[in-house]
Amino acid sequence: MGTFKIEGGHSLSGEITPQGAKNEALQILCAVLLTSEKVTIHNIPDIVDVNKLISLLEDLGVKIQKKGKGSYTFKSDDINLDYLQSDQFKQDGRGLRGSIMLVGPLLARFGKGYIPKPGGDKIGRRRLDTHFEGFIKLGAKFRYNREEYFYGVEAKELKGTYMLLDEASVTGTANILMAAVLAKGQTTIYNAACEPYLQQLCKMLNRMGAKITGVGSNLLEIEGVDSLGGTEHTMLPDMIEIGSWIGLAAMTKSELTIKNVSWDDLGQIPTTFKKLGIQLERRGDDIYIPEHKDGYEIQNYIDGSILTIADAPWPGLTPDLLSIILVVATQAKGELIIHQKMFESRLFFVDKLLDMGSKIILCDPHRAAIIGHDFKSTLKATTMTSPDIRAGVSLLIAALSAKGTSTIHNIEQIDRGYEDIDVRLRAIGAKIDRV
Template sequence: MGTFQIEGGHQLKGEIKPQGAKNETLQILCAVLLTPEKVVINNIPDIRDVNKLIEILGNLGVKIQKLGNGSYSFKSDELNLDYLESELFKEEGSSLRGSIMIVGPLLGRFGKGYIPRPGGDKIGRRRLDTHFEGFIKLGAKFRYNKEERFYGVEAPDGLQGTYMLLEEASVTGTANILMAAVLANGKTTIYNAACEPYLQQLCKMLVSMGAKIEGIGSNLLHIDGVDSLKGCEHTVLPDMVEIGSWIGLAAMTKSDITIKNVSWDNLGLIPATFKKLGITVERRNDDLYIPAHENGYEVASFIDGSIMNISDAPWPGFTPDLLSIILVVATQARGSVLIHQKMFESRLFFVDKLIDMGAKIILCDPHRATVIGHDFQSKLKATTMTSPDIRAGISLLIAALSAKGTSTIHNIEQIDRGYENIDERLKNIGAKITRVA
């Protein structure tokens, strides 16, 4: 189990470039299974979850070639579908939640797809029903081996387009159903579809491969199935969650930081939400600049004077992946804020570690926490912590970088799952952080 040692209390300064988007990359990598032709993907982040999925694709028989830093080619012309029912796949697939998205493309192209119950962050119950209900509506037969915790869908006669209203606007569920539907017979309509920028990117990639999709960017998608798809080249967006993480880091450490090439038009409510905490977020062409907040930052109130409430919601609402960052940043604000994590019931449980550092937080229930800011009058204290998941891990790292003294964070493999070479990148802007094997 790896460890970070962080000497906190230092101001940072400089430029940092966001990595490619983790959540988009996991979708895009699965889409290479839809065609036997070569697909080139650029701006792939070098992180644990992505590398694990690339390894799974290689074991499935995808021909993979690294073309340069972050650029790979994939060719899925000679796949070994027997691997899907092997013990090796049951072990590898269960360690990565993103592996669920190989089922849709395999079902659409080959009429069958299998997956062990996938892993991922322990942040609460994360249902797979949306995925499989969509496949069933397209005509697939579902089976589940309870003993081996193994899912399967089969459609030997092909899939048939249909209308479906999703029970939840699941991003991975929409992506999975979409990748199956592009090769189905006839027209498929998906209502209450997720419409995050990463899902829009997947749609645009599929269209460049020959898919027929209308309604991109909305929650109503129309897909006319085609017989086959061709190869393409695709570039992954910068990671909006990492961009939000660096905004929070700059505010908490009173640092002057420029985040380069952020793709402003795809950030949605992220800049506006940080502004609710009093943080200055300035657009400079396609860069995002945060000045040093020497005098701190003050939480806004609602028009009627009531306490600010920041919550997550499906796109175009505020992403749940950044609520942990917002919570940490609020610990040093002037004023109070209620954080409402609606989507996952275990994601706020890391606040006990912040309370140990001296933060004033009341955990109201599994979904809500009230934060009373210190206004930097009382610094957080260094401590020893263990990272429970990716987003809590980066939040604890930000807290440690702002705290007085030297903190230790164990289980940093969780952070490495979502943030590329984070210690070296932070050192480049002045952070005092050491990776201990």
């Protein structure tokens, strides 16, 4: 189990460039299975979860060539479908949440898709019902081996249909979409997710020859086609990492520039941090954050009541940033309520922040009230264990702002979502070592 040693209490400075988007990568990489032609993808993040998925694709028979940092070509012209029934696949697929995204493309092109119950973060239930209900509506037969927790869908032919999703699931929408592009006839998906990464997938599929309209809305229309061709695609920067660096700059009173952020795809993120009193400035496609010498003050509502920040489907705030916002609020002037609606275990890392001296009341599994210190007292260094990707980075930000040397164990969770995070942080002045 890896460990970070962090000497906190130091200001950082300079420029940092966000990696490619993890959540986009897990969709885009699975889409290469929809064609036998070559697909080239750029800005792929070099992180554990993405590298696991690339290895899964290679074991499936996808021919993969690395062209440079973050750039690969994929050719899925000789897929080994027997691998899907192997013990090795049942083991490998279980260790990656994103493996569920393989099912839609495999079902669409080969008439069958299987997956073991996926693993990933221990942040609460993540239902797979939306995915499989969509496949069934397209004409697939569902089967489930309870002893092995092994799911499967099979169909001789998928047929377009109308469906109203029970939740605006991003991965569910993407999976159903990838199945529908090769189905016969027209498919309508209402209550579809519409976040930028899903829009990126739609644009990529359309370049491959798919016929998708309504991109960017919650009503997608897909006219099925017989086959798809190759394409070239560049992934967006990771908006969660961008939010992480904004929070880091504020907590450490650092002057930072975040490069090439794709401002137009950030949605509520800049506005939400401004509500916390954090100054940020748009400079071209960069975000400039000045040194917050006098701290930052949370805005109340117009009637004076305490601000509540909650997650919501796009264009609402992504749930992946609530852990970061919670940590940032611990040193703000004022009070904040965090309402994490989607996952019932994501706020349980606050016990580590309480050990560091923060003032947080965990109201229930979904809500926390934070009373900010206004930097009048600093967080104390401590020893912690990272429970999941986003909580891990939140604890890392807390450690970088705390006085003394902190230890974070189980940093493999952080490595799942952040590329060379210790190297990049040292480049802007952080005192962090991997041991």
